[in-house]
Amino acid sequence: MDTKLEVNLAPRQPSGLILKNPVLTASGTFGYGTEYAKLVDLDKLGGIVSKAVTLRPRNGNSQPRIAETPAGMLNAIGLQNVGVDAVIREKAPIWAGWSVPVIANVAGFSVDEYVEVCERLSATPGVAAIELNISCPNVASEGEMFGLCAADAALVTSEVRRVCDVPLIVKLSPNVTDIVAIARAVVEAGADALSLINTIPGMVIDLKTRRPFLANRTGGLSGPAIRPIAVRMVWQVARAVDVPLIGIGGIATAEDALQFLLAGASAIEVGTMSFVNPNTAIEVVAGIERFLQAERIEDVHELIGLAAKD
């Protein structure tokens, strides 16, 4: 039996954002895609989300930047990246030659910065869509603040929407009291899709130095440890908005991914687990296909959101 895995993450756009399967790699965990090209068959992925791009190159935070935690890790990289000029010059031409769509993740420190970077990337061949990162917890500035307040999140989304000719995905922060209110505001402001969740701030303290272990003191928690929180938030948002959702949070297996689809996600991103097993995303695709066949389900859409219905 043939199963249909194709999903469209931007049904409101004339050209849509068609992925051949609902599995992407999450920002910051798959570089610019090129790093894994020798090890992973990129053509089998539904999509790749790039490392966050900022207007200017950034060095990020001091060492130590990562700490292992139970079934997870903290990171405080601080948005180290080559900057939008280098991405357009060096990375996008490579993406343009790939069949797998690459979604550029964009971070910023002011509305103007977000707008400038998105406008330029949206006009760049090789950039299939933009994922707006209004939720990075590891910069000592207002980068995350946009994701913490519905009005700010809506403002940056609507300003970017005006200059963005490709599908626009907004990535939500879990560090809020009511993620549904922010999701609604961002959809109202023109987001084609939402991705959630970004990392959750955490801390590890070094018993020898008696100080926080990370140079940044706090870091974003990711990995299987956060998965139930992410599933819950996808489920809540799915009941409130009618745009496609992309579920993110500790996905290690097809069973994990299927939980997100049932909760209401049309697609998922594999993050931290790519560090542990670079082929996690490919294995998730194969596992979803096997599940659909075993359950005699012809189209993955038959599963999406089943658990979010009353």
Place this chain on the structure above:
Amino acid sequence: MKQALASVIANTRVADGVFIIRLEEGDQARDVRPGQFVHVRPGGAAGPTFDPLLRRPLSVLRSGACSTNDLPPEQYEVLYDVVGRGTDLLSHLRPGDLADILGPLGRPFELHKSTRHLLLVSGGVGIVPLVALAEDSLRKGISVTLLAGFRAANKVFPASRLPAELEYVLATDDGSIGHHGLVTSLIAEYLPWADELCACGPAPMLRALSSLERPRRFPIQVAMEERMGCAMGVCLGCVVPTRSGLQRVCRDGPVFPLEDLRWS
């Protein structure tokens, strides 16, 4: 470089808390060069675990394919010190178990063509990539001296596992064997003999090398040890400051020319 399940051939304690694991995976054994490492997923006989989650970067000690040693060509060895739960899990692997290994990774040592006398300096388990380099260099007819520092006699890498032609000089922090004190204090005596120096160990030891009095343009390469996430150049967890900006120890290193490094 590949991700593969390697068979455990042996897993032997060689010093206090220090083990050598011998693995069989022909491509990895063939491809590895001195200074490179493999990224090992913690797990037991039952398979991998989520806690601890991340792989452990371990330098390759010897490969049967690259050197004239007693290893079959499809086997290689890595050494690890049991410092936490990940390495403790590794120490329980038995012959016949499978280990999920990514590698070989990183930039290897590259000696100058004219080098005839090679001086190696290690601290602790930093000896591992230098053993690989020593074996490879001796095979090419280069004379090699290895100055190796350890905390104490119970942590010393056994001389019986080193090539006989290698001159092996020990230093310990507590003086329980060899020179009493820092291994770096031995360097001055051997430096006039050497054409090139390669080192691996904790950052303070490598940093001390930058203040070493030496002839202009005397080549020094160091292999850095840093906490790693992905080891593929993606997570940016292991960057170090260099003359040309931040570089990733996992992909741009672990071997760097000493003069390229900037110490914060």
